[in-house]
Amino acid sequence: MVKAVIIDDERNSRDIIALMLEKYCPFVEIAAMATDCNDGIARIREHQPQLVFLDLEMPDGTGFDILTALQEEMNFEAIFVTAFEKKFLQIIRLSEVELILKPVDKESLLQAVTTVVGRVEEKKVTQRYQVLMENFNSLQSNQWRVIISDTDFRERVVLLGDIEYFESADDKAVFHLRDGGILPAAGTFRYYLELFSGLRFYQLNNSQIVRLSAVVRVSGDGTRVILQSGSMLELSERRKKDLLTRLHHEH
């Protein structure tokens, strides 16, 4: 059995998660429920759960506050439950922390719980919550870090600003870093394409996505893009104008 604590200020939300866990995840035992941050921290300390369902916003703080408070004694996995917090979604996803959107549906709940339970069982040391906190506290998105599982499913923490570009190789993403390093990821190209949307990355062609600030210039004929490292990437004809506009805004 996996011990879980639910922290949410709305009763309806707590009830539905409890109800759904009872129904679809019988292996999860709900140890306690809390209505705000302070209550939540107390409950966690009390019950030492392996799994915590965390609401993002509560009257006396946020889910992040709870994580920060428990950073030293962190021996549980968190699943964020939120209605709509676009801003935090990306940060949470970048750190590969699980997230369920309200209204909660069976599949996403199951998928999140399964993943987290797997992690609990693996007992691997993880940096993801630390990364999450750091991202949460830093102002600029290029100082954010991303957790990328490599082909051996090892956790790699990469600063977004260190990624020069990534490309598709057999549907998997391969990252090219600023220092020349190459990081083949376990995730698909498409997954990272979605993850990085809105982060000032730009899709040059069908299989390559570049960080805009890494672009030095576009070649005279407009068919190539020259990067800081000196690499030259192909630029698809129809994106040239768009890219130039984006670059203009970027600089």
Added chain:
Amino acid sequence: MKRILLLMFLCCCTAAITFATNGSALPDTLTIEPSTAPVAIDLRAYTGTLEDATGNLSIDAVTQLPFYTNNQLFHAAPRNNSKPNNCWIKLNIKNPGNTNASWLLFTGWHDFMYWYEQAPGKVPNLLMQTGLMLDRGGVERWNNYGLITDIPPHDTRTFYLHIINKSFNENPFEPTLYNSAAFVKFQSAQVEGYRRESVVILVLLGMLLVILGISLINYIQLPDRSYLYFAIYVLGLILFFALRLESKPYQLSFFHRWPMLKYYWDIPGLLFCFYLMYLLFGNAFLNLKERYPFMERIFTWVAAVVGGLIIICIYLIAMEQYHLPTIIYGYVYFGTLVPLLAIFIALARRSQHHPLVKFFLFGSVCLYLACLGSFLIHVRPLGLVGALGELSAPTILLIGGILLQAFFVLAGLSYRNKLVHLERTRTQEMLIKQLNKNKELQRKLNEQLEELVKEQTTEILRKKQELEEQRKIQLETEYVKKLTEIELKAIRAQINPHFIFNCLNSIQLFVMQRDFEFAQKYLSDFSYLIRKTLDFSRRNFISLADEITYLNTYLGLEKMRFENRMEYEVVVDPEIATAELEIPAMLLQPYVENAVKHGMTNPKQALGKLSIRFTQIEPDMLECIVEDNGIGITRARALRSLPKHHQSSGMEISQNRADLLNKMYNTEIQIEIIDKALEAECNAGTVIRILIPQL
């Protein structure tokens, strides 16, 4: 036919007259006695004459013809015959003495003379031929005019002399027989007589040569057309007067090898010098083209006509029609007398403005008067028409006139030179001045231009900047407007997604709990709210009634969410016609939402209380107060645990909402946010006072 009859009649008449006048008996034979003393015998009484009207008679034919005494043929002074003279004279001379009689016959200076001698019963033979036009010898040729008349002792000889003078003007014609001594005397008299004229001509020629030289030298030094014309004019005169020497007996001459020249350069020479060249010279000298264009045209035209006449005259002379050029000249002379005077007067009137005219005029008048005087002198011996040909016979008067004129003209030319020089100096000075002025002007212009360019550049830059600024402003305005619209739409649409999903979550819960009735109620309210939200977000204004219904529904849902931990009331002043009164759509929603949110977070208050009141405080002002009993906006802000950059912008936007709305709809909505906690410690909550002016 008539003409022939007339001609015959005329011939008869002439013949009759000839008979009547020449009808005297044949002249006697002259008997001469040898004598050592000078003897000159007038032969008029002994000379038989025959006029050769056809000009075809040969000596053989003439011997057969009768000769008559006709004294009218002879004349002691030059005479105009009004026709060419072609005549024969016949002399019978008997020498009764024992010695050979050697006499000399002199008849005058004629053009062609053929001297035949006939012994009795023999054929006449040509002893001698001479004449002004025939003899090309030097000064010795003049001796040939004494025709040798040798008669052996006790013998008689008949002499025939054929004389042809093609020119109408004939030199004196008197047959005189001289013995040797008498002829020597006669000769020396002739030499003396013509020497005076010859010397005068030679002096004139010398002076003209000097003038020619001066003119040419001047022309070379200063290529002024008038010098050239003057030189040609003087050259023409030199030629003309040199040819005049040809007919001065016993005098040196220059052109005796070409006797015809003196005819060719007689009338044509006069026309050339006194008309053609003179006009051309006048044109150039007075610079008439610029000063007196009308006169210039006259001069040019007349010169052209004269040129044509010269050619005609030369042609006529070549045809041996010597009298015709004289007639032409007569017409020209008389025809131009008055016009010339008119021209002189016209020029004289201009002389004040043009000092050169004076010189030209004085010279011309001198020549004019000299010509006239010379003509008058000749009229007496030659008659009116005959004098014409001798117009320029070098009388002292004419020569004086010509020289005076030449000197005037030379002086004029010098003066002209001076003028030209002065003009040039002045022009140069002016040029230098102008150059300096130009330089100055250029410098000024350059400066001005530079200034202008500078100004223009500045202006252009300024304009450019202005334009850019304008563009910027325009863009900004547009951008701001668009942004406002988008923001507003976003704000409006921002019926908090959090709320929506929480609602859905609640519904899901009720469904799962099988509380279907509640789920149904919740769902229908939620649907209404979403529908209204969608509807309002498309509209700018909605009625107050709609807004109130909307708020009620919204608050109802929130109340359900918060498990009745909150209470709310919506109070509307009964005076307000809620259905008619319009307010901006979704104006209150964010404040209400905020009030709910903060009202629920006051730990001191178990029950969140929310009230919304609408009051008509002034006829055109609607007041709306949203009040909660929460922790107050100041503390709420302080309490926010999210880092600044993660805070939801909803609050900030709501602060600017009034500005945005006012900008969008040109209204003057005022929003006042009062934290009750700040007024008194015991109080809690936030009051939002919105003043909506009614249009």
